[in-house]
Amino acid sequence: MVTEWFPLQRLAVVAAALLAFAIVYAVDRPRGAWGRTLRSRLLLGLPWGTLVSLGFVLLVYLFVQGGAENWHNPVVLPFRAWSYFYPLGMVTAGFSHASAGHLIGNLLGALVLGTLAEYAWGHFPQSRGTSSFSSWKTNPYVRAFLIVPGAVIGAGLLTSLFSIGPVIGFSGVVFAFGGFALAFYPLGTIVALSASTLVRLVYNAMRHPELVASADWVYQTPSWATIAIQGHALGLFVGLLVGLYLRRRRGDLPSALRLGTGVLLYGAARSLWAVYWYRGGETYVLYRAIGLALVILLATLVVLAGATRDEPLSMPTLPAMPSTPSIPALPSVSSRLSLPSVSTSNARSGTTPAAIGFVLLLMGAAMIAGPAIPVNLVTADEEPLPGDPIEVRDYQVTYAEDITDGMVDVIDVELFGETTTVETSGVIVKSQERHLWTTAVSKNRLRGSGQERIGLGGLGWRDSVSVHRTGWQVVGGDRVYRVELEHDEDRQVAFTSTGSHAQPRVDGRNVTVVSWADGFHLLVAHDGGIETVQIPETNESVEAMGVQFAREEDDLFAERGETRVRIAAKETYRR
Template sequence: MVPTLETLPVQQAAVVVALALSAGVVWWLDRPTGRWGRQLRSRFVAGVPWGTVVSSGLVLAVYLFVQGGLDHWYAPTVIPFTAWSYTYLLGMVTAPFSHSGPGHLVGNLVGTLTFAPLVEYAWGHFPRERGESSFSSWRTNPYVRAFVLFPVAVVLVGLATSFFGLGPVVGFSGVVFAFAGFALVYYPLGTVLALVAGEVLRLTYGAFLRPVSRVSSQEVFSTPWFADIALQGHALGFLLGVVVALWLSERRRDDHPSALRLWTGVLLFSVSQSLWAVYWFRGNGEFVLYRAGGLALVVLLATLVTLAVRADDGPFARWDAAGVGRATSLRGSFSRLSRRQVTFVALILVTASLAGPGAGVNLLTVADDDLSEQRVTVRDYDVTYAENVQNRMVAVADVEAFGETTTVNTSGVIVRSADRDIWITAVPKSRLAFDGTVPVRVGGLGWRETVVATREGWEVVGNGSVYRVSLGVDGEQTPVFASESRRAEPMLAGRNVSLAADDDGYTLLVESANETARGRLPATNESVTLANVEFTNEGGKVMARTETGTTVRVATKETYN
C-alpha cells in the first residue's frame, strides 16, 4: 500500500508543532520567569490538580474494567450499570461513573479536565485558615487533600446525582455540572472561558483520532437532540456545586465576584449547556420541548444564584433600595434572618425540590407486566419485542400535569429483569426498522451477553409493511413477534391480495367473494399459484400475474441501513 497524506501521521505532527510553537510564543512574550509555576504550586501539590487526575482515572477505570470497555471500547455494557431503583444498589452506585459509549465518556472527561481544576484551585491542597499548618492534621495534609478528600467529595456528589436523579440515569455529567456550578461561584467568567477551552480539547482529541474524515450524505436514524439530556440530573448537579461553593466560601470568608459577572457567567453557561431544554416524553418516540419556559427558568436560575452569592448580611425584613426591593416587617424567626441566609435557604429549597421527585421515583419498583411468552432469557434478564405496550420505565409513578401524563406506550425491544428492577425499551421500533439488526448488551459484574434483535419484512404496496422480529443468542434465533397482515392496494381480477407474517415466515392470501386461497411466500426466483394468480419472487419483488396476462407488484423486500 502506497502511503498517502491521509495514512501518514503528518497532520497529527502538524498539530503538535503548532501547539508547541504557540505555547513558545506566548511564553516568550509573557516571560513568566517561573511565575505561572509558583502560582500553581501555591494551591496544588507540585503544581498538579491531583484530585482531578484521580477522579478522571476512576471514571475511566469504571468504563474499562467494570463496563468492559477495555475489550469492547465502542460497545460497553450499560444496562446493568444504570440507576434504576434503590432496590438495585449496583446500578445506583455505578451509574454516575458509567457511560453509554466512548463519545459520552470523552465528553464528560473533557468537562472534568476543564472545570474540576478550577474547583480544586479554589479549594486548594494547602489550608488557608489562619493558624493552620499543612501537616498539623490529616485534614490539612496536602497529600490527603489532593489524593483522598477531593476524590471522595467527587464520589459523594456523584452518588447524590444518582440517588436523587430522576429516572434511569447514567454518566458523570451530573458531577461535571457540579464542578461548573462550584467554579461559577468563584470564577464566573473563567468558567465560561473553560467551557470554550473544552471545545479546543475536543477538537484536539478528534484531530488525533481522525485527522481526515470523508463524509457523504446518507440517511441516519436520530432522536431529537434534547431527548438524551438528563436535564434534572444536570440541574441537580449544578445546584449542588453552587451550594457546596457557597458553604465553603462562607466558612472561609472568601471574596465573591461582582453580581454582573456572576449573573452573566451563570446565564451564559446555562444557555450554552442547554439547561433550558425542558421537555416531556409522550411515548413511542414523541417529545415536546418547552423552549420559552426553559429560557425563563435559566434566567431566574442566574438571578437566584447571584442573589445567594452577593446578598449581604443585613436583615431581610429591611431590604434597602440597593437590593431587590423593600420588604415590610416579617413576623417570627423568619424576620430575623439575614438576606444572605434567606437567599441561601431559597437555593436549598430549589435544590431539594429537584431532588425530591427523583427520590420518590427511585423508591418505587417496576410493577409486574404481561410480557409476551415469546422471549429469550439470559440469566435474570427477559428480552422480547412488543408494540404499543405501557412503558413501565416511565409509568412506575402515574402522574398527570399540564395535559401530560407518565402513562405512555412504547414499542420496540424490551429488556426486563425482576431481580434488578429493570424495565427498558432498549431498541425503539423506529430504530430497528431503520437498522434492521441491533445488538442489545445485558450482563453484570464480570459477565456480559449480547442479544441480537433482527427485523425482516416486506413493504406491501400502498399499505405499510409486514414484518417479523427475532432475537439471537449464541447463534440461535428465536421468533418473538409477527406484525398484523396487510392488504395490497392493487386488486387482481376482483380479488384482494394480502400478506401475513407468522413465526415460520410469510403467507399470501388471495380473497374473493366466495373463498380465500393461502400459500407460502415463494423463495427468490420461485413461484406459487393461488386462485389462478401466479406470484413470483423476482429478487425481492413479489410480482402477481393473472390468467389474462396482467402483471403488478404487490410487495417489496424491506431494506435497512
C-alpha cells in the same frame, strides 16, 4: 493512499499546536510564571484529585462494565440507578457510562472543569496564619489525593441517589464541578466550556482525521430528550452551594453582574433549559420557555446568595399617626400591661440577602431532589411480559408493541395534561431481581437498523441477545414485518405484524402480504377463492391464482399476460 494520508493530517494538528504554543511563549515570555501560578495552588502544578477521580471512572468502565473486552459496547443495564431496592445500580450509576462516546465526553468535560474547580479549592491552605502540614486538613497530599476524590465520590453517589432514574453517567459530578467553578470564576468557567469543546475537537480530529458522510435516513431521538436534566441541575446546585459557602468564608465574593452572567450563560450553554416530558411512543414535549425562565430564576438566586452586602433587610417603618388635639392620649400598651420595651436594634434586625439566597438555593435543591425519593422507592411492574420471552439468568427479553410502560406507569401522575400512563413499543427487557423494566431498543430504532444487540450481565459476567427485523413495504399499503430474538444460536420469532393489502389489482385479483411464523406469504384472492404462496427467494418466482410473482433482488413483481406491476419492496436498513 488514504491510510498514508491520515498520519500526515494528525501530524499537521500536532505541528500547528506546537507552533501556536511557541509563538505565545515567545510573545508572553512567562519565565516560569505559568508554572509558579499553578504550583501556588496545586501540588506540583497538577490537579491530582481530578486525575485520580477520572482514573477511577475509567476503571469502572473497563473492568466493571466490561469495556476492556468490548470498548464500544459495555454492559449498561445492571449499572443504572433503577431503584433503592437495587443498591448495585445506585452505587455504580454515577460512575458508569452508556457508551465509549458518553464516557469520553464526560471525562473531557470533567478534566477541564474539574481542574478549574480544584485550582479554586487549592491544595494549600488559603487562610492567613495557616501553614501546610499543620494538620490533616491543611496537608496538601490529603487535600489532593483524599479530600477531592472523596468529594467526587460523594457527589456521584448523591446525584445517583437523588436523580429520577434510571440515570447513568458522571455528568452529575461534571455539573457539580461547573457549579463550584462558577462560584469562584464565573466568566472563567464559560471560557473553560469553550476549552472543553476544543479538547473534544482535538480528540476527534486525532481519532478520525477525515470523515465522509452523505445524506441518509437516520433514526434519532431529540438531543434534549437524552439529557438527564434533573441530575444535571442537582449537581449544579450542589457545586454552587459548596462553592459559594467556601468563597464567603474566604471573604472574597465576585460581583453580582459577573456571577449572574456566568450562571445564565452556563445554564444556556449546558441545556439546563431542556425541561421535557415523555409521552410514550417515542414522543417527547419540550417546555423550552419554562426551562429558560427557571435558568433565569436560578441565576437570580445565585446572585442573591453571593451578595456582598451584609446589611440586613428590614421592613420599612410606617410613619407615626399625628395626635388629634380633641382626643386625649391613651396610655401605651406596654405601660398598661407592664411589658418590657423592645430595643431599637432588635426592632431593626433582619435577614441578609445572602442568607435568603442560600435558603432559597437549598429549597431549590430539595425541590429538585425530592421527587426522586418516591420514584426510587418503587419497583418494576410485576405483570408478565407478553409473548414468549427469552430468559438469560434473571433477565427476560421480548418484543412488543403498544404496551404500557412498566417502569413509568408504576407511579400514576397526571399534571398539566400529561400522564405517566404511557405506551411503548420495542425490545423490552425486564429483571424482577434488579427491579428494572425498560424499552432497550425502540420500534423505530430497530426499523432503522434492522439488527441490534442487547447487552446483559452483572458483576463478573456478561451476555447478550440479538434482535433481528425483516420486512416488506407493500405498495400502497403498510409495512409487514417480523422480529426474531437470538441467544446461544437459539432463534425464535418474537413478533409478527398484521398483513397489508397491496394497492395494485392484477386482473381483478387482490394481493395481501402477511407474516407468519414460517416466513412471509402472499394471499391472492379472486372470485371468492384464496390461494397462499410463500414469497420467493431472490431471482425466483411462484404462481398463485394465475398470477406469476417474480422477485428481482429486493423487489417483488406480479405478472399476468402483458401486465406487470410492483407489489412490494424488501425493507432496507442502515447497519
